[in-house]
Amino acid sequence: MILGKNAFFVTPSDSLAVLGSHLRHIPYFRIEGVKGFARSMPTAGAIDRVANAVGVDFYEVPTGWKYFGSLMDASRLSLCGEESFGTGSDHIREKDGIWAALAWLQIIACEKKSVEELLISHWKRFGRNFFTRYDYENCNADDCARMMHKLEQTVTSPAYVGTQLSHKNKSYVVKLADNFHYEDPVDGSIAARQGIRLLFEDGSRIIVRLSGTGSSGATVRIYIDSYEKDENLLLGDAQVVLSPLINIALDVTEIKIHTGREAPTVIT
Numbered sequence: 299m300i301l302g303k304n305a306f307f308v309t310p311s312d313s314l315a316v317l318g319s320h321l322r323h324i325p326y327f328r329i330e331g332v333k334g335f336a337r338s339m340p341t342a343g344a345i346d347r348v349a350n351a352v353g354v355d356f357y358e359v360p361t362g363w364k365y366f367g368s369l370m371d372a373s374r375l376s377l378c379g380e381e382s383f384g385t386g387s388d389h390i391r392e393k394d395g396i397w398a399a400l401a402w403l404q405i406i407a408c409e410k411k412s413v414e415e416l417l418i419s420h421w422k423r424f425g426r427n428f429f430t431r432y433d434y435e436n437c438n439a440d441d442c443a444r445m446m447h448k449l450e451q452t453v454t455s456p457a458y459v460g461t462q463l464s465h466k467n468k469s470y471v472v473k474l475a476d477n478f479h480y481e482d483p484v485d486g487s488i489a490a491r492q493g494i495r496l497l498f499e500d501g502s503r504i505i506v507r508l509s510g511t512g513s514s515g516a517t518v519r520i521y522i523d524s525y526e527k528d529e530n531l532l533l534g535d536a537q538v539v540l541s542p543l544i545n546i547a548l549d550v551t552e553i554k555i556h557t558g559r560e561a562p563t564v565i566t
């Protein structure tokens with residue numbers, strides 16, 4: 299986890315994106331070159347914009363480090379990360395927090411900027427992905443399966459594309475909605491039904507999936523990725539900016555009805 303002065307919090311998605319746009323400062327990449335970037339599907343889309351701007355291959359993979367490993371083995375990946383804070387490069391086939399902290403220090407030294415200044419410059423250039431994750435732990439597995447089934451049926455009906463979802467004065471138009479399906483570009487293996495994605499026209503996203511690591515019952519994870527490129531809103535309070543999309547996500551999933559939970563167990 300990267301924290302600047304006065305506990306300035308950097309989301310894992312932003313950390314990945316800032317690393318991606320400054321790899322030229324790290325000697326390893328000057329020698330080896332930059333092969334590709336990847337993030338897990340629920341991770342906010344900040345790195346996508348960097349990949350596009352610098353012309354590097356980009357991969358969106360299901361949750362689980364093994365998907366990055368496959369790309370690394372094939373020399374397709376230089377930098378990867380997940381919303382759950384794992385970050386790494388291809389020097390080792392695992393998450394490496396020490397490497398990530400050292401990479402940040404190298405960038406801070408070269409740019410002569412604080413963590414906060416680096417983030418503000420980044421948001422001004424690329425826009426900002428405000429992000430939060432709601433976890434509902436130890437829910438009834440059958441109720442959650444029903445919720446996921448109903449949500450998938452609703453959002454994957456062809457008429458759903460173009461739907462406008464609103465809360466108070468903010469509206470989002472559905473650009474694409476699916477249950478994420480991944481075909482590994484190296485070995486062709488398929489990972490189907492990896493989580494429901496609602497992608498909006500402005501680049502914002504709602505992701506809903508069941509955890510694969512919960513120990514009892516089912517854990518529902520709802521990921522909110524609210525993209526903002528209006529300069530006046532870049533420094534807004536994250537909880538205020540995220541509030542409309544959070545409310546939309548709670549409505550669309552009907553999570554309170556299905557799980558009986560008034561609030562998540564954990565908010566990250």
Ligand SMILES: O=P(O)(O)OC[C@H]1O[C@H](O)[C@H](O)[C@@H](O)[C@@H]1O
Nearest residue numbers: 361362363380382509510511512
């Ligand atoms: O969201 P879950 O299915 O519980 O998975 C949470 C985490 O599990 C493992 O640690 C994986 O290596 C991570 O990639 C993943 O983020």
